[in-house]
Amino acid sequence: MRLAARPSGLPAPTDWELTAEPVSEPADGRLLVEVSHISLDPAMRGWMNDVRSYIPPVRIGEVMRAGAIGRVLASRHPDFAVGDHVFGRFGVQEYAETDGEGVRRVDLGIAPPETHLGVLGATGLTAYFGLFDIGRPQPGQTVLVSGAAGAVGSVVGQLAKLEGCRAVGIAGGPDKCRTLTEEFGFDAAVDYKNDDVPAALRKHCPDGVDVFFDNVGGTILDAALTRLARGARVIVCGAISQYNNTEPAPGPSNYLSLLVNRASMTGMVVFDYADRYPEATAELAGWLADGRLRAREDVVEGDVTAFPETLLRLFTGANTGKLVLRIR
Amino acid sequence: MRLAARPSGLPAPTDWELTAEPVSEPADGRLLVEVSHISLDPAMRGWMNDVRSYIPPVRIGEVMRAGAIGRVLASRHPDFAVGDHVFGRFGVQEYAETDGEGVRRVDLGIAPPETHLGVLGATGLTAYFGLFDIGRPQPGQTVLVSGAAGAVGSVVGQLAKLEGCRAVGIAGGPDKCRTLTEEFGFDAAVDYKNDDVPAALRKHCPDGVDVFFDNVGGTILDAALTRLARGARVIVCGAISQYNNTEPAPGPSNYLSLLVNRASMTGMVVFDYADRYPEATAELAGWLADGRLRAREDVVEGDVTAFPETLLRLFTGANTGKLVLRIR
Numbered sequence: 001m002r003l004a005a006r007p008s009g010l011p012a013p014t015d016w017e018l019t020a021e022p023v024s025e026p027a028d029g030r031l032l033v034e035v036s037h038i039s040l041d042p043a044m045r046g047w048m049n050d051v052r053s054y055i056p057p058v059r060i061g062e063v064m065r066a067g068a069i070g071r072v073l074a075s076r077h078p079d080f081a082v083g084d085h086v087f088g089r090f091g092v093q094e095y096a097e098t099d100g101e102g103v104r105r106v107d108l109g110i111a112p113p114e115t116h117l118g119v120l121g122a123t124g125l126t127a128y129f130g131l132f133d134i135g136r137p138q139p140g141q142t143v144l145v146s147g148a149a150g151a152v153g154s155v156v157g158q159l160a161k162l163e164g165c166r167a168v169g170i171a172g173g174p175d176k177c178r179t180l181t182e183e184f185g186f187d188a189a190v191d192y193k194n195d196d197v198p199a200a201l202r203k204h205c206p207d208g209v210d211v212f213f214d215n216v217g218g219t220i221l222d223a224a225l226t227r228l229a230r231g232a233r234v235i236v237c238g239a240i241s242q243y244n245n246t247e248p249a250p251g252p253s254n255y256l257s258l259l260v261n262r263a264s265m266t267g268m269v270v271f272d273y274a275d276r277y278p279e280a281t282a283e284l285a286g287w288l289a290d291g292r293l294r295a296r297e298d299v300v301e302g303d304v305t306a307f308p309e310t311l312l313r314l315f316t317g318a319n320t321g322k323l324v325l326r327i328r
Numbered sequence: 329m330r331l332a333a334r335p336s337g338l339p340a341p342t343d344w345e346l347t348a349e350p351v352s353e354p355a356d357g358r359l360l361v362e363v364s365h366i367s368l369d370p371a372m373r374g375w376m377n378d379v380r381s382y383i384p385p386v387r388i389g390e391v392m393r394a395g396a397i398g399r400v401l402a403s404r405h406p407d408f409a410v411g412d413h414v415f416g417r418f419g420v421q422e423y424a425e426t427d428g429e430g431v432r433r434v435d436l437g438i439a440p441p442e443t444h445l446g447v448l449g450a451t452g453l454t455a456y457f458g459l460f461d462i463g464r465p466q467p468g469q470t471v472l473v474s475g476a477a478g479a480v481g482s483v484v485g486q487l488a489k490l491e492g493c494r495a496v497g498i499a500g501g502p503d504k505c506r507t508l509t510e511e512f513g514f515d516a517a518v519d520y521k522n523d524d525v526p527a528a529l530r531k532h533c534p535d536g537v538d539v540f541f542d543n544v545g546g547t548i549l550d551a552a553l554t555r556l557a558r559g560a561r562v563i564v565c566g567a568i569s570q571y572n573n574t575e576p577a578p579g580p581s582n583y584l585s586l587l588v589n590r591a592s593m594t595g596m597v598v599f600d601y602a603d604r605y606p607e608a609t610a611e612l613a614g615w616l617a618d619g620r621l622r623a624r625e626d627v628v629e630g631d632v633t634a635f636p637e638t639l640l641r642l643f644t645g646a647n648t649g650k651l652v653l654r655i656r
Contacts, residue, residue, distance in 0.1 A: 217584070238587070248581050251550070251578060251581040252579040253576050256564070256567055256570075258594065259596070259597065260381050260595065262595050262597055265593045265594075266586065266592035267584075267588065
């Protein structure tokens with residue numbers, strides 16, 4: 001699936017083009033992968049814009065960038081053998097031919113492919129490094145998470161609980177909010193579609209918010225800023241409420257709360273922590289194995305033609321947990 | 329000079345009330361000070377609003393809060409003798425009777441009173457701790473300062489140069505900009521009243537901005553955010569462009585630059601560093617003594633009735649350097 005045009009607002013069917021090419025045998029030092037599971041992430045929307053960002057935009061005509069898992073069909077690469085299950089940035093396609101850069105084997109004995117894209121993939125690592133390295137929560141502190149029923153948010157809340165914190169999540173609708181408290185162990189949930197968010201934050205964060213992990217931006221960020229505790233840390237992980245804006249969105253008008261509360265707001269991109277992925281993944285896998293961390297994925301079955309419509313689920317709030325397209 | 333009403337927008341004459349009371353002899357453990365120099369600071373505008381902030385608001389009917397310098401007229405306090413020159417939060421009044429809390433002697437042998445309110449006072453300390461503790465500039469990095477011709481900004485730029493950084497200042501009008509480069513040693517100045525600020529920042533900060541010390545907020549903050557270097561630190565010291573707004577101001581719409589550049593934005597209040605004032609003041613005094621740091625004050629002569637009008641100079645951009653009211 002190739003990017004055909006730069007979207008304005010939500011990506012439209014005409015922004016994509018499906019092409020078919022013959023699959024070739026890999027050259028020396030390369031391997032061929034049959035893709036089985038594709039990761040869908042809010043950040044993908046940003047990669048489709050022609051702006052300077054933390055990663056170059058996907059070019060028009062290029063296969064859409066995506067993390068994925070697949071099986072090695074043919075290999076002339078010393079590190080990979082036929083039949084290996086591997087993760088890589090294989091893109092939205094059925095077969096990927098690659099030099100192996102950024103490709104790593106995944107152990108399906110410890111978790112299924114979708115979990116390797118979720119809790120044990122960039123999703124879990126984003127939660128881990130954002131919360132622990134930038135948020136630096138202390139036991140007893142209050143950690144607030146927006147997009148809390150999403151892939152990253154649901155892990156952040158669970159990690160906060162493991163750290164002995166009070167975890168409060170913001171999500172859309174009573175079902176997601178119930179999932180937060182009943183499945184992921186959040187102490188409280190705020191339904192931004194039905195609750196008065198500032199009032200709910202006053203109620204559920206009576207001592208203020210020590211760490212705010214923001215995936216959403218917009219009015220949610222502004223409301224959270226009014227509740228910061230002294231010395232609070234805000235992690236700017238994403239702003240899904242703004243990704244499909246067609247006009248510049250207003251910024252957080254309450255940012256002077258940072259001054260009043262001597263707080264900080266810090267951007268994070270998980271790729272910066274690549275050299276620490278192994279230690280973090282091992283720790284996440286340990287928690288997963290002993291049941292202290294729950295993985296939840298929203299697996300859509302289809303072929304690559306289902307990608308455009310599946311991607312929209314992220315922006316309409318349809319998914320809970322990690323969204324994965326499983327290629328039939 | 330007492331606060332008579334909460335201002336809406338710029339403080340009006342009717343927001344103030346001058347009262348006269350007899351001066352009494354100090355009781356045991358207290359002292360009487362004749363105030364000679366009053367510090368005028370943008371933050372005063374915030375203290376006049378009835379909102380939760382880093383310090384309680386000035387109450388209606390209360391003497392306006394102000395740092396000031398004066399001479400001890402009478403003392404029954406063991407630490408202070410008649411004739412001592414002292415700094416304290418004496419307020420906008422001719423005589424202050426105090427228990428000595430927060431009062432310290434100042435040495436007029438090393439600098440005149442106005443400099444003890446400026447470079448050697450909260451002004452210089454704000455620049456020092458904001459730049460060094462939060463900004464953490466490295467030699468060769470670019471430090472951008474807004475409100476650069478103001479009391480704090482002019483010190484920030486000079487400290488950045490002492491640290492081996494490139495210092496770029498933003499100020500209003502060609503005279504102030506000339507002062508930045510010719511008097512304070514900035515490498516470049518941006519005139520926000522006449523220049524295309526984003527274009528000027530591209531020109532003068534070709535490698536991006538590593539540290540942005542913001543005193544101004546608003547569109548200047550937004551423009552600076554577009555120029556952040558990877559890992560940049562933004563110090564939120566103030567937002568003078570917004571203090572007299574009567575409606576909520578839009579926030580920095582480019583805040584996602586923090587994410588793209590893995591940058592941070594951190595609020596600071598100088599009072600938090602009180603236990604380190606002596607070391608910092610000594611260092612600033614040393615630089616002042618050997619000529620590496622220049623103090624510039626804008627001293628208005630008058631009695632306390634001149635305070636309301638003098639305060640407005642901060643918001644109309646009339647002053648360069650530290651604004652001080654000298655009581656005749």
